Structures are given as structure tokens and as C-alpha cells.
Amino acid sequence: xxxxxxxxxxxxxxxxxxxxxxxxxxxxxxxxxxxxxxxxxxxxxxxxxxxxxxxxxxxxxxxxxxxxxxxxxxxxxxxxxxxxxxxxxxxxxxxxxxxxxxxxxxxxxxxxxxxxxxxxxxxxxxxxxxxxxxxxxxxxxxxxxxxxxxxxxxxxxxxxxxxxxxxxxxxxxxxxxxxxxxxxxxxxxxxxxxxxxxxxxxxxxxxxxxxxxxxxxxxxxxxxxxx
Amino acid sequence: xxxxxxxxxxxxxxxxxxxxxxxxxxxxxxxxxxxxxxxxxxxxxxxxxxxxxxxxxxxxxxxxxxxxxxxxx
Numbered sequence: 001x002x003x004x005x006x007x008x009x010x011x012x013x014x015x016x017x018x019x020x021x022x023x024x025x026x027x028x029x030x031x032x033x034x035x036x037x038x039x040x041x042x043x044x045x046x047x048x049x050x051x052x053x054x055x056x057x058x059x060x061x062x063x064x065x066x067x068x069x070x071x072x073x074x075x076x077x078x079x080x081x082x083x084x085x086x087x088x089x090x091x092x093x094x095x096x097x098x099x100x101x102x103x104x105x106x107x108x109x110x111x112x113x114x115x116x117x118x119x120x121x122x123x124x125x126x127x128x129x130x131x132x133x134x135x136x137x138x139x140x141x142x143x144x145x146x147x148x149x150x151x152x153x154x155x156x157x158x159x160x161x162x163x164x165x166x167x168x169x170x171x172x173x174x175x176x177x178x179x180x181x182x183x184x185x186x187x188x189x190x191x192x193x194x195x196x197x198x199x200x201x202x203x204x205x206x207x208x209x210x211x212x213x214x215x216x217x218x219x220x221x222x223x224x225x226x227x
Numbered sequence: 228x229x230x231x232x233x234x235x236x237x238x239x240x241x242x243x244x245x246x247x248x249x250x251x252x253x254x255x256x257x258x259x260x261x262x263x264x265x266x267x268x269x270x271x272x273x274x275x276x277x278x279x280x281x282x283x284x285x286x287x288x289x290x291x292x293x294x295x296x297x298x299x300x
Contacts, residue, residue: 140300
């Protein structure tokens, strides 16, 4: 299919078919989530579920993919669904304008192959890992010039190491920069595609990204795989 | 010497990696005090790749890594 011609041969025809049968849920549709959803759509993941209760506000315009002057006040997931259809009408997109909590996480994730954590707070990140989902969670966060990326799978957990008791981090002071958000979002997509294609991605710790020094450092945490 | 690896804004005006004498700074808390970093600003404190605490007594060749909390999306 010509649409995916430039995915080849990094992604071959069989792998492209596999991706077309996959269902990914993106939790949070702001900076990270909007960019992740667009990339997953362009690369050809067959079905996306987007979950976010927010509407676009002016302060989103510096970084959030589907925010424009025209979409201020509109539901992030509804706008994303509309834009994703314009990008790739072969991808089924389900939009849920709702909060994510322990009462709905299992229903939301049911039938999905992979969870993308594109949330903006520790409490919900910790909750989705504590839910013991039977699918991998790819997780990232940003603040200023920095961000982290990890994967949490059945049997071991990595997100808990990165979550403090406070609900927010240094982004409250240092802000969320467009390039940091997009680098971390695309790293999530890279990890997502490898995982969806069956590559065993094992990580006991996380990757830390510094865009001042242009470094990605793998941080191993001993015993972090223990549940 | 103890190798101290700093991450994110902890690097600002301090550098990425510092080498400190454990005889002068025998605990993580003394390193934090020396660097002017509040323990409450540290989310992840690793000594040799394991979670640790401020009162950890350091010895030569230990590696300390300090990360602030990052949660934004």
C-alpha cells in the first residue's frame, strides 16, 4: 500500500499487517498523547483508543499537537479523532472524554494490546501500574529539558520508581517544552512499535533524556523487576 | 572517591558528575548538603543502582545518582 511505502523495509509487509491488527490505548491526549496518537496513526496501527477529559486551553498551544486557535475550548480527544481521520482514515479511533480512574481502567484497557501512558500526574500513573494489567504499559514524562521513558510489564514494574508522593514534578516550575514533549512522545512510539511487533523489550529501570546535553542514558535499577 | 551523578536541573551550576571524598562526605545527606540540594527535591536516590536513603554511609567507588521528580505530559 502506497501509504506505508516509506515504512519499508524497516517495517516489512508482514509487520505492517501485524500493526494493522493491533489496538493501542493512549491515556492522556495532551502533549505526549497527541503526538503519540498521530505517529501511531501515520505508521499504521489499526485501532486507537484515546482517553482524556480535558478541553484545549491557551496554555496548551506551545506544544500540544492538535491544539490551535480554533480548537480552544474543544474536547482534546474529539479534536484528535477528527484530525487523525484526516491523516489516516484506515485507522479506527475511539474517543473517550472522561477521567481515568481505578473504576474504569479495566474496561478501557479490555481488548487492547498495549497501553501508552501519556498522563500528567503521578497518582494516575501509579494507579495504572498498580492495576496489574495483563498488557505492557509504555510510560514517559517530561519537565523542562528532561524526560524519562520506561516500560512496565506483567511480572515487573518500573513506573513506581519514578512516581513521588507529590502529584506533580519539576514541570510545575520548569514547564513543558515542545521539543522535549515530542522527543519523549516519539521514543514512546519507537518502544511501542517494537513491542507490538513482538520484540522482547526488557528494562529494569528507565531511560533518562537530557536535551540540554542531547543525551539518553539508560538507568538500571537493581531488583526493580520484583513485584 | 564517590562518584555523584546528577540529573536534570540538579546539573545546573554543579555539573553532571562529581567526585567527592567519602572521608569528607561520609553520607548521602552530607553530599546533598554540600551540593545545596534538598532531600525533599530528590525523587530517586540510587547508590550503586539500588534505591537508598540519605543516611547511607558511603565508601570509595560508590556511585550515587540523584533525580528530581518529573511528571509532565
